[in-house]
Amino acid sequence: KAGVTQTPRYLIKTRGQQVTLSCSPISGHRSVSWYQQTPGQGLQFLFEYFSETQRNKGNFPGRFSGRQFSNSRSEMNVSTLELGDSALYLCASSSRRGQGQTDTQYFGPGTRLTVL
Amino acid sequence: KQEVTQIPAALSVPEGENLVLNCSFTDSAIYNLQWFRQDPGKGLTSLLLIQSSQREQTSGRLNASLDKSSGRSTLYIAASQPGDSATYLCAVRGLGNLFFGTGTRLTVIP
Numbered sequence: 001k002a003g004v005t006q007t008p009r010y011l012i013k014t015r016g017q018q019v020t021l022s023c024s025p026i027s028g029h030r031s032v033s034w035y036q037q038t039p040g041q042g043l044q045f046l047f048e049y050f051s052e053t054q055r056n057k058g059n060f061p062g063r064f065s066g067r068q069f070s071n072s073r074s075e076m077n078v079s080t081l082e083l084g085d086s087a088l089y090l091c092a093s094s095s096r097r098g099q100g101q102t103d104t105q106y107f108g109p110g111t112r113l114t115v116l
Numbered sequence: 117k118q119e120v121t122q123i124p125a126a127l128s129v130p131e132g133e134n135l136v137l138n139c140s141f142t143d144s145a146i147y148n149l150q151w152f153r154q155d156p157g158k159g160l161t162s163l164l165l166i167q168s169s170q171r172e173q174t175s176g177r178l179n180a181s182l183d184k185s186s187g188r189s190t191l192y193i194a195a196s197q198p199g200d201s202a203t204y205l206c207a208v209r210g211l212g213n214l215f216f217g218t219g220t221r222l223t224v225i226p
Contacts, residue, residue: 043205045214056213058213105207107159
């Protein structure tokens with residue numbers, strides 16, 4: 001099976017711009033989660049989607065949004081970029097169905113976003 | 117709010133040595149705990165997943181234990197190799213999502 005893929009791998013934007021990142025989960029996985037990784041804050045949960053519905057959301061401002069399509073592919077969008085948004089954005093997929101389902105999360109290689 | 121701590125933050129060992137990485141968490145109401153490794157600039161690779169009802173899991177030279185009541189997990193690496201050099205992260209699954217530790221950067225010296 002192909003792993004989780006993320007595009008693009010690298011992005012450079014300027015403050016005030018917006019950006020869209022894409023994630024394709026492992027075939028058959030319907031749960032997709034997004035994380036932000038920075039040297040100062042570590043890995044932080046952004047949101048989780050399951051069957052096109054946002055199921056959980058982390059503590060991030062409304063500038064961060066996402067969606068999931070019927071084929072389980074997901075996108076996240078960051079509007080009005082700030083310098084502090086520079087980070088590695090990681091996507092993970094799992095076969096998790098219910099809220100209480102235990103699962104293994106499989107991560108993509110990430111998108112490195114640099115905001116100038 | 118769940119807080120996950122990993123000690124030590126960095127560790128250097130000579131090749132062949134056995135070592136233990138530690139992870140502690142504040143809320144014992146978890147579904148599972150997962151150990152990952154991350155190579156520089158790369159994504160995360162899942163190493164072991166321990167369900168909340170389990171005490172340990174083994175994969176090759178790796179053994180992870182879980183003590184939910186005390187909020188602790190350890191990752192034991194036997195006969196370390198230079199290829200084991202990476203950052204190791206533990207993450208606990210609560211109702212909503214994964215909470216990650218700060219990681220331990222491991223360097224295995226040939």
